[in-house]
Amino acid sequence: ETGVTQTPRHLVMGMTNKKSLKCEQHLGHNAMYWYKQSAKKPLELMFVYNFKEQTENNSVPSRFSPECPNSSHLFLHLHTLQPEDSALYLCASSQDRGLPYGYTFGSGTRLTVV
Amino acid sequence: DQQVKQNSPSLSVQEGRISILNCDYTNSMFDYFLWYKKYPAEGPTFLISISSIKDKNEDGRFTVFLNKSAKHLSLHIVPSQPGDSAVYFCAAGTFLGGGADGLTFGKGTHLIIQP
Numbered sequence: 001e002t003g004v005t006q007t008p009r010h011l012v013m014g015m016t017n018k019k020s021l022k023c024e025q026h027l028g029h030n031a032m033y034w035y036k037q038s039a040k041k042p043l044e045l046m047f048v049y050n051f052k053e054q055t056e057n058n059s060v061p062s063r064f065s066p067e068c069p070n071s072s073h074l075f076l077h078l079h080t081l082q083p084e085d086s087a088l089y090l091c092a093s094s095q096d097r098g099l100p101y102g103y104t105f106g107s108g109t110r111l112t113v114v
Numbered sequence: 115d116q117q118v119k120q121n122s123p124s125l126s127v128q129e130g131r132i133s134i135l136n137c138d139y140t141n142s143m144f145d146y147f148l149w150y151k152k153y154p155a156e157g158p159t160f161l162i163s164i165s166s167i168k169d170k171n172e173d174g175r176f177t178v179f180l181n182k183s184a185k186h187l188s189l190h191i192v193p194s195q196p197g198d199s200a201v202y203f204c205a206a207g208t209f210l211g212g213g214a215d216g217l218t219f220g221k222g223t224h225l226i227i228q229p
């Protein structure tokens with residue numbers, strides 16, 4: 001496989017459930033990102049990992065917990081979510097900070113919290 | 115407060131004509147700007163970028179113009195083709211001067227190319 005792969009593509013979970021989103025990149029990049037896209041809102045940066053170290057956390061609630069075991073894999077662990085957390089969650093990767101070609105995005109996980 | 119603004123949620127253009135998508139930003143620290151294109155059920159894909167030391171960058175049918183004094187950039191697509199129908203996101207970051215990691219995105223503009 002090439003590029004950035006996200007699983008699952010769709011996820012429906014209850015507010016008391018615990019689930020994880022997975023992202024894998026086969027591009028040899030050293031930085032990975034989680035973005036959230038809610039309806040009628042811009043993509044919102046959630047977390048940044050550079051060489052497996054978290055460098056940014058954009059005031060994300062603790063019910064979202066990222067994990068980056070190596071430069072190729074990124075997880076987003078979810079627990080006790082709220083209905084307003086329903087959104088498209090996009091993973092991206094880049095070489096260093098992403099110049100000049102920006103980020104490579106996965107297709108996203110469409111999350112619905114019921 | 116939105117730092118990157120795309121004020122037109124949608125734009126309809128006839129095939130063969132020029133499409134102009136606009137983007138404004140408020141953070142004067144941004145020094146690198148990118149455009150992404152997104153089809154339904156896919157992630158955004160990189161289209162073209164420009165650094166703050168330039169005012170124009172061209173790649174085939176796509177040209178990005180940057181007006182730093184106005185904090186404005188635009189993407190020109192000419193001629194527009196049916197396959198250009200997609201959502202276009204403007205993004206900005208502080209790359210060259212250091213600063214936080216991560217791109218800041220606008221809400222996107224849905225471009226519709228009519229035959």
